Amino acid sequence: MDLSFTPEEIAFQNEVRAWMAENFPADLRAKVEAGEKLYKPDLLRWQKILAAKGWIAPAWPVEYGGPGWTPTQRYIYANEMALAGAQDLPAFGLKMVGPVIYTYGNEAQKAHFLPRILSGEDWWCQGYSEPGSGSDLASLKTKAVSDGDDYIVNGAKIWTTGAHDSDWIFCLVRTDDTGKKQDGISFLLIDMKTPGIEVSPIIIINGDHTVNQVFFTDVRVPKKNLIGKENEGWTYAKFLLVNERNGIAQVGHKKHTLRRIRKLASATDMNGGRLADQPGYQTRLAETEVALMALEYSELRFLSGQKTDHAPGTEANMMKVAATQLQQSMSELFIEIAGYYSFPYDGFRDKKGSNEPPVGPAEAGGAMFDFLYGRASTIYGGSNEIQRDVIAKVLLSI
Amino acid sequence: MDLSYSDEQVMLRDSAERFVDANCGADNLRKMRASEEGFSRAYWKQMAELGWLALPFTEDQGGLGGTAVDTNVLMEAFGRGLLLEPFLTTVVMGGGALKAAGGRDDLIGEIIEGNLLLAVAYAEPQARFDLFDVATTARKDGDGWIIDGHKAVVLHGDSADRIIISARTSGDRRDKDGISLFIIDRGAAGLERRAYPTVDGSRAAELFLNSVKVGADALLGDEGMGLAILEKVSDDAITALCAEAVGAMKVLLDTTVEYTKTREQFGQPIAKFQVLRHRMADMMMEYEQAKSMALVAALKVDSADPVERRKAVSGAKVQIGKSGRFVGQQAVQLHGGMGMTDELSVGHYFKRLTMIDILFGNVDHHLKQFSAAA
Numbered sequence: 001m002d003l004s005f006t007p008e009e010i011a012f013q014n015e016v017r018a019w020m021a022e023n024f025p026a027d028l029r030a031k032v033e034a035g036e037k038l039y040k041p042d043l044l045r046w047q048k049i050l051a052a053k054g055w056i057a058p059a060w061p062v063e064y065g066g067p068g069w070t071p072t073q074r075y076i077y078a079n080e081m082a083l084a085g086a087q088d089l090p091a092f093g094l095k096m097v098g099p100v101i102y103t104y105g106n107e108a109q110k111a112h113f114l115p116r117i118l119s120g121e122d123w124w125c126q127g128y129s130e131p132g133s134g135s136d137l138a139s140l141k142t143k144a145v146s147d148g149d150d151y152i153v154n155g156a157k158i159w160t161t162g163a164h165d166s167d168w169i170f171c172l173v174r175t176d177d178t179g180k181k182q183d184g185i186s187f188l189l190i191d192m193k194t195p196g197i198e199v200s201p202i203i204i205i206n207g208d209h210t211v212n213q214v215f216f217t218d219v220r221v222p223k224k225n226l227i228g229k230e231n232e233g234w235t236y237a238k239f240l241l242v243n244e245r246n247g248i249a250q251v252g253h254k255k256h257t258l259r260r261i262r263k264l265a266s267a268t269d270m271n272g273g274r275l276a277d278q279p280g281y282q283t284r285l286a287e288t289e290v291a292l293m294a295l296e297y298s299e300l301r302f303l304s305g306q307k308t309d310h311a312p313g314t315e316a317n318m319m320k321v322a323a324t325q326l327q328q329s330m331s332e333l334f335i336e337i338a339g340y341y342s343f344p345y346d347g348f349r350d351k352k353g354s355n356e357p358p359v360g361p362a363e364a365g366g367a368m369f370d371f372l373y374g375r376a377s378t379i380y381g382g383s384n385e386i387q388r389d390v391i392a393k394v395l396l397s398i
Numbered sequence: 399m400d401l402s403y404s405d406e407q408v409m410l411r412d413s414a415e416r417f418v419d420a421n422c423g424a425d426n427l428r429k430m431r432a433s434e435e436g437f438s439r440a441y442w443k444q445m446a447e448l449g450w451l452a453l454p455f456t457e458d459q460g461g462l463g464g465t466a467v468d469t470n471v472l473m474e475a476f477g478r479g480l481l482l483e484p485f486l487t488t489v490v491m492g493g494g495a496l497k498a499a500g501g502r503d504d505l506i507g508e509i510i511e512g513n514l515l516l517a518v519a520y521a522e523p524q525a526r527f528d529l530f531d532v533a534t535t536a537r538k539d540g541d542g543w544i545i546d547g548h549k550a551v552v553l554h555g556d557s558a559d560r561i562i563i564s565a566r567t568s569g570d571r572r573d574k575d576g577i578s579l580f581i582i583d584r585g586a587a588g589l590e591r592r593a594y595p596t597v598d599g600s601r602a603a604e605l606f607l608n609s610v611k612v613g614a615d616a617l618l619g620d621e622g623m624g625l626a627i628l629e630k631v632s633d634d635a636i637t638a639l640c641a642e643a644v645g646a647m648k649v650l651l652d653t654t655v656e657y658t659k660t661r662e663q664f665g666q667p668i669a670k671f672q673v674l675r676h677r678m679a680d681m682m683m684e685y686e687q688a689k690s691m692a693l694v695a696a697l698k699v700d701s702a703d704p705v706e707r708r709k710a711v712s713g714a715k716v717q718i719g720k721s722g723r724f725v726g727q728q729a730v731q732l733h734g735g736m737g738m739t740d741e742l743s744v745g746h747y748f749k750r751l752t753m754i755d756i757l758f759g760n761v762d763h764h765l766k767q768f769s770a771a772a
Contacts, residue, residue: 134734136663159735204738205745206597211735270526271766272572280762335752336760339526340551343602343753345595359594359604360523360550368597372749375730376738383734385673 005072013076020084023049032085033260034358035366037208040123040165047089047120056118057094064102064110065118071303082252090162093117093124096240097170100187104228104236113168113189127157127171127190127214128237135386137172138181138234142216144173144188151175151188151226153196153219159380163199163212166192176231187233189225196220206372207345241382242316248381249323251296257330258289264337264363275337285333291326298322311394317387324377324384331371338364342371401693403471411471413448418479424743427480427599435557436601437482446512451489455497459506466634466696470641474692477645480746482600484515484554486638492516494634495562495579498627499619502581505560517558519549519605520628527759529564529628530574534607536565541614543567545580545607555603556593559584563607567622579624580616587611598750633711636758637699640692640718643754646747647685647722650729653744654678657733674732681725688721708771712764719761722751 005013028042038046050056058074060066069077081088098117101109116122133140142155153173163169169190176184190197196219202211227236265276265285275281302315335342341360346369358365378384392398403411421441430436445451454469455461462468469490476485493509495518496502508514525531534547545565555561562581569576582589588610593603619627655678658669668674691714698710726748730737737744755761 129735132662134663135668139663203740205730205740205749207740268526269524271528275526278762278766280765335756336762339756339760340521341523342756343551343596343598345597359592368752371752372597372745375727375748376735378731379734379738383731385671388673 005076009072009076012073013080016077016080017084019053020080020086023053024084024086025049028087029085032087034362035364035370037366037369038087040162043087043089044120046086050089051118051120056089057098059095060098061102064098064114075300075303079252079255082250082256085256088250088253090123092126092162092166092170093122095243096126097124097168097189099243100170100227100236100240103239104187108224109189109227122167123162123165125160125163125166125169125192125214127160127169129157129159131156131158131213135383137237137382138185140172140174140185142171142173143177144175144186144221146175146223147220149223151221151223153188153190153216153221155216157214157216158211159202160199160212160214161210163192163214164201164209168192169214170227172233172237175233182234184231185233185237186230187227187236188221189227190216190219190221191225194219194221204373204376206369208369208373210373248316249295249299249319250327251292251299254292254295254323254326254330257334258292260363261285261330261333261337265333268337268339281333281336284329288326288329288333291322291329295319295322295326311391314391314394317382317390320381321384321387327377328374331367331374334367335371338367342368407468407471410468411475414450414472414475415478417444417448418475418481422479422481424480424746427482427746428740430482431595431599436554436595436599437484437557442483442515443512445483445485446510450485451512452510454489454493455506455510459497459503460510461506466637466699467693469634469638470692470696473638473641474645477642477647477750478649480599480646480743480750484517484557486635486642487518487554487558488514488516490638491518491631491635492558492560492562494631495618495627498630499579502618505581514560515554515558517552517555517561517603518631519552519555519561519563520632521550521552523548523550524571525550527763528572529632530577530625531572532564532566532577533571534563534565536567536578536580539611543580543612543614543616545582545610545612547607549605549607551602552605553596553600553602555605556591556601561589561605562618563605564624564628569622574625576622577624577628578621579618579627580612581618582610582612582616596753598753599746632758633699633707636711636715637692637695639754639757640688640695640714643718643722643751644685644689644692646751646754647688647725650725650744650747650751651678651681651685654681654729654732657736661734668732677728677732681728684721684724688718688725691717705771709768712759712767712771715759715764716761716768719755719764722755726751 028038028046031038054067057066058069058077062068094117101113128137130140130142144151144153169192171188171190172185173188174184175186196217198215200213201209202213203209204211266274268275270278308315341364344359346366449462450472452461453464457463488509493506496506505514520529522533536543536545549563560581560583562579564577564579566576567578588608590606591603593601596602658674659667661668694710695714698706701707729744730748733744736742
């Protein structure tokens with residue numbers, strides 16, 4: 001057993017670190033440091049830089065455009081990217097539908113879609129949840145009815161992140177409602193420009209527009225956009241969900257945020273001393289750092305091929321619960337730093353074109369915005385209650 | 399011992415609940431937050447006509463001689479309705495400061511009539527929750543004063559007709575003596591404000607005082623003795639906020655119970671799932687303990703015994719902070735994605751509770767105050 005990196009891995013780490021320092025655009029770095037959110041134009045610029053370097057899709061096989069890295073290299077890369085302050089690109093194309101297409105898609109689908117995902121030419125969104133099907137995903141009702149070479153799709157999807165910025169949506173649709181609810185689901189790729197699709201924004205509690213409702217009225221989808229076999233979409237859907245949860249620990253980002261929290265708490269006055277030295281805060285900050293270590297080394301164990309002793313196969317579920325809880329306690333630590341300056345509503349600056357400086361100190365920026373948005377993390381991607389159900393089912397063999 | 403409301407208090411509660419149920423809530427908030435002042439002058443007028451703005455003032459002052467418990471009857475209803483009108487800042491804080499300082503019953507009369515809006519500018523960027531940490535200075539200028547400084551996150555600081563400001567007339571930044579209170583006009587020369595919306599749908603402002611000249615009559619109370627007044631204002635405000643939070647938590651609990659009974663997943667109402675049932679049982683217990691502590695604060699905030707007052711008020715703020723966090727966060731969680739939307743009322747109550755946790759000192763701050771008194 002050896003915890004340390006090999007000389008080759010250290011060389012790789014240095015290479016990534018140096019490249020990130022040089023190539024992550026300074027203006028984007030400044031925005032991230034001020035707690036501002038990056039929207040599509042900024043993210044697309046960053047995507048093109050990474051794509052040109054060939055580092056856009058670390059986990060993809062070489063034949064489809066991946067860099068051919070080992071799991072350890074991928075871990076180093078993700079870590080370095082986060083520590084450089086670089087924000088992750090949306091996962092929907094690169095980490096979700098891309099792997100589904102190269103694993104289950106046909107040659108024509110691979111040839112058409114994969115390069116466009118890598119280049120950023122197509123942005124994707126995810127059509128899973130429906131108004132009546134949240135935790136109970138398999139109960140979905142959006143229907144696709146066969147009509148010659150096409151399907152006719154009717155129904156509604158909800159919580160669709162980035163639908164307003166997307167060129168394509170991958171959808172779970174019902175093609176058969178006679179058997180078990182998990183059977184009879186198909187996985188369809190749908191062009192967002194198809195007539196009959198309507199995107200309606202949902203404003204969330206931090207005032208931001210990230211999610212939407214997407215309505216389908218007699219939307220005609222060519223059958224060549226079906227992934228794999230009709231009625232076997234649940235298999236692909238689950239494959240994708242595991243991939244989604246695998247990336248969710250975001251250890252590098254959490255390290256980056258915790259560094260920022262520690263630095264700011266050390267520079268914040270309280271009771272004539274520093275906030276970082278106040279007994280309650282000091283304890284919670286240390287507890288959070290320990291929790292992050294536990295998360296990091298659990299991720300490394302699972303990455304190196306180990307399974308949980310009692311419920312093998314539920315590693316991703318466990319990581320989802322632990323990571324989202326940790327993320328939420330970190331955002332509470334952040335709000336405490338901002339104090340009264342967490343009150344100003346950040347959203348009003350965006351509407352004015354972001355030219356106005358933040359009301360409070362720049363480092364308070366985004367504290368409340370992120371705290372509020374972060375409440376969604378224990379709900380989306382399968383709520384934490386559902387994750388615990390999955391773990392318990394395996395653990396108790398029921 | 400009798401901890402039940404009097405007939406008058408029951409009537410006050412019923413009329414306040416009727417008012418907020420008819421006029422306030424999340425729909426009203428979404429409409430108002432886009433408006434210039436963030437609240438309704440018409441509602442304010444109605445609140446004056448109902449006598450609510452007179453509640454805490456003495457009969458000599460033209461008021462109704464109400465107790466802190468009476469104020470909390472109103473505040474609990476305001477919390478239930480997400481009321482946006484500046485009752486806390488004008489009546490509880492501004493009026494409370496005038497009452498404690500004495501000598502300005504003329505202004506109290508104007509508050510009662512509904513003709514005067516006040517804000518209290520006590521916080522500063524470096525001060526966090528320490529009322530005595532005051533870098534703003536007031537220096538003698540003939541009979542009057544010249545004030546310089548930056549006051550942070552002044553609630554309703556944009557719409558207030560007059561602002562009560564803490565400034566240092568002697569001593570160092572963190573001395574407890576040497577703080578004086580001044581009341582200044584919104585139009586005073588040298589007073590600059592940057593107004594902005596707050597996350598709960600209300601409004602606040604940064605105030606920048608650049609050599610603001612005021613007369614001798616702007617001084618409230620005795621020179622250098624302002625801290626005791628500020629502390630009383632802060633304790634009264636905390637007490638009122640605790641009641642507001644209780645009102646908000648009750649709505650969240652009721653709404654969550656109702657939602658989980660109607661929302662179906664896996665072929666049954668989600669209220670059938672034990673993990674959610676236990677969560678709601680915990681929410682209820684948090685709510686009840688918060689309600690008890692809000693009552694303790696109201697009953698003891700005017701106590702002559704400083705230790706008793708400190709433990710009651712800081713203890714209540716700690717409990718409200720913790721309970722409000724749990725109830726607010728779990729209400730969002732149990733509503734699932736819907737709880738995250740601006741459309742549902744849940745998120746608005748949650749945001750208000752999050753702000754109340756921070757206002758006048760968070761849990762850590764008041765744990766420290768509590769231990770120092772114990």
